[in-house]
Amino acid sequence: MCRHEPACPTAHAADHDTAAALARHDDQGWVLLCNGVVLFDDTGELLPDGGVVAPHRPVPASAAA
Template identity: 55%
Template sequence: MMREPLRTPCPHKPPCPPAQAPDRYRAHVLAAHPEQGWSLLCNGVIAFDDLGALLPEGAALVPARLAA
């Protein structure tokens, strides 16, 4: 089941990078769960401590060190 992307615009100045941008991890953290190893970013990305991610449309990004 795919989640709906966040529909509210980013309130930050300058705005956070979109989820599809290469610098997606620079977005502000909305909810941090370091004990579980993940954070929800303003752009809807769920970022994991190993640098993997789930994008709002449901795509998964593998950590860079595993992709090489």
């Protein structure tokens, strides 16, 4: 899917969310990456095979204590 040189990371690579953006819909809260991953504003992700990555927002230090 990716035609960049060097190629963007695959959808299942650890750094898959660093791929180039193909489409942005900030008004709807999502970005389509060139590896087929859809990133959502809440930090959740939809993988091209239908897999889901749950939101993984950092926990504020005050809430962790």
